[in-house]
Amino acid sequence: MNLLEIQNLKVHFPVQQRLFGRAKEFVRAVDDVSFAIAPGETVGLVGESGCGKTTLGRAVIKLIEPTAGRIVFNGEDIALLSGAQLRARRRQFQMIFQDPYASLNPRLKVTDIVGEALDIHGLAVDASARRQRLEGLLKAVGLDPSHALRYPHEFSGGQRQRIGIARALAVEPRLIVCDEPVSALDVSVQAQIINLLQDLQQERGIAYLFVAHDLAVVKHISRRILVMYLGRLVEAGDSASVCRSPRHPYTQALLSAVPVVDPDSKRQRILLTGDVPSPIHPPGGCPFHPRCPVAEARCKIEVPTLRTVKPGHFAACHLAKGD
Amino acid sequence: MPLLEIKNLQIEFGSGAKVARPVDGVSLRLEPGKTLCLVGESGCGKSVTALSIAKLLPSPPARYVGGEILLEGRDVLKMSARELRAIRGGLVSYVFQEPGAALNPVFRIGAQIKETLKYHRPAVAHDSEVIRLLKLVGIPAPDARLRNYPHELSGGMQQRVLLAMALASQPKLLVADEPTTALDVTIQAQIIELLRDLRRQLGMAVLLITHNLGLVGDLADDVAVMYAGQIVEHGPVRGVLQHPRHPYTQALIRSVPKIEGAAERLTTIPGTVPLPGWLPGGCRFHPRCSKAQPDCSRRLPPLTELADGHSVRCPLWDTPPLARPALKHA
Numbered sequence: 001m002n003l004l005e006i007q008n009l010k011v012h013f014p015v016q017q018r019l020f021g022r023a024k025e026f027v028r029a030v031d032d033v034s035f036a037i038a039p040g041e042t043v044g045l046v047g048e049s050g051c052g053k054t055t056l057g058r059a060v061i062k063l064i065e066p067t068a069g070r071i072v073f074n075g076e077d078i079a080l081l082s083g084a085q086l087r088a089r090r091r092q093f094q095m096i097f098q099d100p101y102a103s104l105n106p107r108l109k110v111t112d113i114v115g116e117a118l119d120i121h122g123l124a125v126d127a128s129a130r131r132q133r134l135e136g137l138l139k140a141v142g143l144d145p146s147h148a149l150r151y152p153h154e155f156s157g158g159q160r161q162r163i164g165i166a167r168a169l170a171v172e173p174r175l176i177v178c179d180e181p182v183s184a185l186d187v188s189v190q191a192q193i194i195n196l197l198q199d200l201q202q203e204r205g206i207a208y209l210f211v212a213h214d215l216a217v218v219k220h221i222s223r224r225i226l227v228m229y230l231g232r233l234v235e236a237g238d239s240a241s242v243c244r245s246p247r248h249p250y251t252q253a254l255l256s257a258v259p260v261v262d263p264d265s266k267r268q269r270i271l272l273t274g275d276v277p278s279p280i281h282p283p284g285g286c287p288f289h290p291r292c293p294v295a296e297a298r299c300k301i302e303v304p305t306l307r308t309v310k311p312g313h314f315a316a317c318h319l320a321k322g323d
Numbered sequence: 324m325p326l327l328e329i330k331n332l333q334i335e336f337g338s339g340a341k342v343a344r345p346v347d348g349v350s351l352r353l354e355p356g357k358t359l360c361l362v363g364e365s366g367c368g369k370s371v372t373a374l375s376i377a378k379l380l381p382s383p384p385a386r387y388v389g390g391e392i393l394l395e396g397r398d399v400l401k402m403s404a405r406e407l408r409a410i411r412g413g414l415v416s417y418v419f420q421e422p423g424a425a426l427n428p429v430f431r432i433g434a435q436i437k438e439t440l441k442y443h444r445p446a447v448a449h450d451s452e453v454i455r456l457l458k459l460v461g462i463p464a465p466d467a468r469l470r471n472y473p474h475e476l477s478g479g480m481q482q483r484v485l486l487a488m489a490l491a492s493q494p495k496l497l498v499a500d501e502p503t504t505a506l507d508v509t510i511q512a513q514i515i516e517l518l519r520d521l522r523r524q525l526g527m528a529v530l531l532i533t534h535n536l537g538l539v540g541d542l543a544d545d546v547a548v549m550y551a552g553q554i555v556e557h558g559p560v561r562g563v564l565q566h567p568r569h570p571y572t573q574a575l576i577r578s579v580p581k582i583e584g585a586a587e588r589l590t591t592i593p594g595t596v597p598l599p600g601w602l603p604g605g606c607r608f609h610p611r612c613s614k615a616q617p618d619c620s621r622r623l624p625p626l627t628e629l630a631d632g633h634s635v636r637c638p639l640w641d642t643p644p645l646a647r648p649a650l651k652h653a
Binding site: 048213218240254 | 365477506507509516535538540541543554561564565576578579580581582583585586588589590591592594595
């Protein structure tokens with residue numbers, strides 16, 4: 001059984017609200033998205049800024065209220081839960097944030113940042129049990145337990161991200177949403193955090209929804225990849241399959257734009273023209289058609305749906321061919 | 324004569340016990356029309372080096388304690404304020420990381436570009452020249468865009484406007500400090516393509532500062548890798564990227580996830596980049612280096628030329644490359 005099943009999830013934000021009036025327009029940040037995550041699996045979610053990937057990541061664990069759709073976690077729809085019922089289930093799903101400088105309270109010591117989660121969920125019976133658990137958590141993420149009484153500003157960016165990971169791990173979740181966990185870090189530190197996340201997954205069987213804009217990082221860590229554009233999934237599938245033979249023109253362009261170290265790498269560059277359109281007034285038909293190098297007349301009218309191009313690989317493009 | 328020659332540059336900040344030297348003995352050479360990439364992680368001194376070329380770091384707090392910066396043979400560090408004003412945005416132009424922060428939000432972009440023209444090329448400070456520049460950097464409908472304010476443009480378009488502004492004075496050297504870091508990958512690819520195109524069309528030299536090794540291969544003729552205020556490896560792009568000699572360069576290249584091939588466990592560099600005020604003795608990389616010998620902590624190795632302009636600051640460069648670390652979870 002899947003750990004998480006997202007069915008037709010929509011998140012729309014009102015814009016241009018008149019005073020006392022109803023909103024006339026909406027940003028369709030997430031529009032009709034469905035996918036599933038199995039226990040202990042990593043699913044990568046890529047897209048450019050403004051495509052809705054962060055909103056989707058947050059809506060999945062109800063940090064943002066979805067407008068419509070079902071979020072089935074462990075067989076139970078949590079989309080409509082709130083208050084104490086939801087809080088009790090939050091132990092199961094946690095989040096790691098992008099900016100390790102902004103996501104830790106500067107006035108709390110490490111022991112309180114990580115221990116707060118234990119206290120809220122009543123996971124430590126007494127002070128010595130709490131201390132022991134904290135020590136174990138800090139060791140697990142590669143921090144020195146003797147630093148537990150320090151404040152966030154005494155740590156480097158990579159170490160702070162480790163504190164954020166320890167905080168997420170404290171309640172023994174089954175799913176962690178990682179929102180760009182390495183994009184604020186230096187290259188040499190990125191690799192440390194990626195390896196740490198993979199080790200923790202091996203040891204504890206946690207599932208990750210790994211949200212990032214860097215396709216190389218996402219491919220490295222994920223078993224399956226979801227590609228998002230203007231609030232919709234445009235391609236989904238096994239990560240090797242998506243990266244080796246991308247079927248959607250957007251994924252193809254995204255892949256070709258990934259910088260490669262080797263100066264003699266023989267890759268064909270597909271340069272997209274223009275910018276991502278406004279999600280308030282997305283283009284009709286296929287949302288990608290104004291930038292698509294292979295768009296046809298029907299792409300301007302018919303909205304393509306995600307369909308199977310080969311087993312376990314889906315693309316939302318009229319022109320995508322199967323095997 | 325090289326267009327730019329930096330000789331043993333040393334820059335200090337702070338005073339007393341808190342003196343930090345973010346640039347410590349950097350030497351670089353850039354020939355006209357060539358592209359040099361200065362690569363390194365945050366805090367390595369690459370941006371301080373870049374800013375010093377037009378003496379943009381205010382002094383105080385910065386102190387240029389040693390070395391020379393020769394632009395067409397003239398030492399920038401000895402220039403008068405008047406001479407400096409003429410080369411800033413004239414002979415040397417800059418493009419920075421945050422396009423949104425570099426533009427003035429209360430002026431139309433046309434007026435901002437014209438300001439550069441008025442100072443450096445007053446004869447052509449007209450709308451027609453601004454439109455030509457906007458067209459050059461690939462902005463669609465330039466005659467309408469002229470009247471836009473910066474907030475009406477996307478990040479990629481703002482960066483193009485800044486490029487147009489930088490090119491207005493027909494510089495011989497363009498210093499681009501992390502020009503694509505704030506942009507999305509597809510936009511980054513557009514800007515890199517544009518830079519390559521402009522360089523060819525205009526024949527200007529480019530100094531690209533970046534932390535992203537992937538951008539280097541696309542643009543550079545030469546690469547210099549910086550670590551803790553010093554150059555640790557320097558040479559032609561193929562030599563450095565395909566046969567890196569310094570353990571830091573080697574580890575840096577291996578720690579980047581690859582899009583091609585199967586996913587292997589990433590090689591990590593233990594520890595973090597040292598801060599300029601807290602440098603280890605001897606070779607500055609030795610606490611994080613997997614090849615380190617006892618001698619590495621005692622003596623700072625010199626930058627030594629091996630062959631074909633490829634220099635390395637490591638006496639152990641020819642010890643065999645490290646065996647791949649065993650996969651922990653094979």
